[in-house]
Amino acid sequence: MIVFDLCCAAGDHRFEAWFASSESFADQQVRGLINCPVCGDDDVKKAVMAPRVGAKSNQQLVAHAPREAAGPGEPSPELVRKLLADIAAKQAEMLPQSRWVGRDFADAARAMHEGRATEDLIHGQASPEEAQSLRDDGIAAMPLLVPIVPPEAAN
Numbered sequence: 001m002i003v004f005d006l007c008c009a010a011g012d013h014r015f016e017a018w019f020a021s022s023e024s025f026a027d028q029q030v031r032g033l034i035n036c037p038v039c040g041d042d043d044v045k046k047a048v049m050a051p052r053v054g055a056k057s058n059q060q061l062v063a064h065a066p067r068e069a070a071g072p073g074e075p076s077p078e079l080v081r082k083l084l085a086d087i088a089a090k091q092a093e094m095l096p097q098s099r100w101v102g103r104d105f106a107d108a109a110r111a112m113h114e115g116r117a118t119e120d121l122i123h124g125q126a127s128p129e130e131a132q133s134l135r136d137d138g139i140a141a142m143p144l145l146v147p148i149v150p151p152e153a154a155n
Helices: 022-030 077-097 105-113 128-136
Strands: 002-008 014-019 044-046 069-071 099-102 122-124
Touching: 002 022, 014 022, 022 044, 099 105, 105 122, 105 128
Parallel strands: 099 122
Antiparallel strands: 002 014, 002 044
């Protein structure tokens, strides 16, 4: 396996992807199978990247602090991974304190907002239209940043 730093033409978004070989990358690139995860552009090219050179066996490895940004105003992949892991950990910590209401989320949130139900921490599912209706009515609700499996679908 080989990892390449890639960049899209449309937004100059940088991302990395793993391939079986350089030939595999070239084949997928020609067939338009590689898309930018940010904007969906399929005009993707290899970005300039520093090669990983192993240390000599008689030299000690020196740990370097992770880069804070990949480019002007762009977070490094290491920082993005850390932030996503932190978000997932915080969400996993909070979900057990909340009650699953499934497809009744919009109705339950509206009932609490209108005083017809006791306020409680809830999570569940809502269609984009239901979510927009809640926002339009000033009801505080937000999507979970890390997808979860509904309890009835879990083994």
